[in-house]
Amino acid sequence: MKCPKMLLLFAAVALLAGAVNALTLQNYSFSPATLKPGTSGSMNLVLQNAGAEYVSGATLTASGTGLAFTGSIYVGDLGSAGTTNLAVPFVVKQDAKAGSYAASITIGYVSTAYATASGASRYVTLSVPYTISTTTGIEVSTAEISPQTVSPGDRFLLTVNFRNTGGSIYNAVITASDSFSLDGVSRIEVGDIAVGESVEKTIPLIASTSLSTGLQSAALTLTYDDVTGAESTEQLLLGPVPISEKTPAIIVGISATDTNPGSRTQVVTSVTNAGTTALENVRISLQPASFFVPLEYAEKSVGRLDVGETKDLLFAIGISPAAAPQYYSVSFNVSYDGGRGTETETKALGLEVRGKTELSASASTNPTPITTNGGSYSLSVQVSNLGDATVRALSVSIESPLIRATDTDYNYIGNLDVDDYSTAQFAIITKQGLTPGNYPLNVTLRYKDAFNTPHEENHNLQLSVFSPDIATLSAKGGDNTGWLVAILVILAVGGYAVYVKVLRKKKHATL
Secondary structure (H helix, E strand, C coil), X not given: XXXXXXXXXXXXXXXXXXXXXXXXXXXXXXXXXXXXXXXXXXXXXXXXXXXXXXXXXXXXXXXXCCEEECCCEEEEEECCCCEEEEEEEEEECCCCCCEEEEEEEEEEEEECCCCCCCCEEEEEEEEEEEEECCCCCEEEEEEEEECCCECCCCEEEEEEEEEECCCCEEEEEEEECCCEEECCCCCEEEEEECCCCEEEEEEEEEECCCCCCEEEEEEEEEEEECCCCCEEEEEEEEEEEEECCCCCCEEEEEECCCCCCCCEEEEEEEEEECCCCCEEEEEEEECCCCCEEECCCCEEEEEEECCCCEEEEEEEEEECCCCCCEEEEEEEEEEEEECCEEEEEEXXXXXEECCCCCEEEEEEEECCCEECCCEEEEEEEEEEECCCCCEEEEEEEEECCCEEECCCCEEEEEEECCCCEEEEEEEEEECCCCCCEEEEEEEEEEEECCCCCEEXXXXXXXXXXECHHHHCXXXXXXXXXXXXXXXXXXXXXXXXXXXXXXXXHHHHHHC
């Protein structure tokens, strides 16, 4: 009978041993990381059930030197290998002394590790270290901003006064945020500041290019060690810094004479110092674009540029033959050394690529030729686009002392592409009493170019009129020009025959 009793005893001891370390502390942290008198925060715990039993009804209480905790916190149930996160609130007492301490954490719970039917209450005590730092009173004031007005992207100097009205601080440094970054350095050393001491520091800053205009605060971070060696961090808002629209220090202008597709031209680039200080080492580079090819080195040096001074540069480019007539964007990067160091500005300007327009016109009638008897005809005016740019809203109008239009002397064609042609038809009646000969036909072409600029061209053509007997010598068809050539040939042959006959008569008379 003794053996079973001994086995039960060993089993009870084993259960008790497993229950002793059921709840363990896996991790902890304090928020805020630096504890100062008069501040509130929380102790953040990660608890784990490291035992094989089931923990239920767990309740936590905490205490610590210089800390005031508010009652107990209900943790709840936790199975084997389970974890839970707890935030235990507290307040650092006003009279708390600086130093390093350990908070005592007591957790009571019911464990199934006991043989009793309802379980039994157990307690575990944990220790969590923490440090209370001395109270520091840092009064920060802005002494000067130079220059007084700052534009986005500008460099400027911010002079700041630090006054320590609390405990001594050591190894103080200043770092900056994205809106106002430190110029040329990653941190500004402030050093040690004793109680009651004032320190003045000039901080070089760069204003972000994304800043809005108006009064802006420069957010800086002050980091230091207190008398216990604990590191503390304070956020500082300095200024205000007046942010204004950026005034360009450089003005760039461009012009070009021949900008037709496929042409070689020189872009005249004028660079003007519009700022208030002289600029050194001014350089301008032509950025690539799809519609042209640089024909020489694309970066050139201007040198020194005094206030208000303008210098011209020439960039040789070849315009693509496939470039359609329109406005294209040409970008330049301008770099210079000024009072704020080396700066670069991008200038985008418009360059007009103009296509050469060249229109030709010819006229013909049906039936042909025109005779002195008068009658009705159809006049065709063919317009061809021989240039390298499409013309828009093309219209044709006619005027001649020979004819009168029976419907309209105006005909609308519309767009006419490069290497294309179109014909305008007019119904006409020739006037009575005409004599054979050539009569003027004034053709007026009106159109708009790619830039919507209206143009007007006058083409002086001719219409030929023949007598009916001459007209019947040829078959119907053809145009006036063909008839004129045929008639001139007939007249030439007839004239030659008359000449020969007369000459022979003279010779016989002499003999």
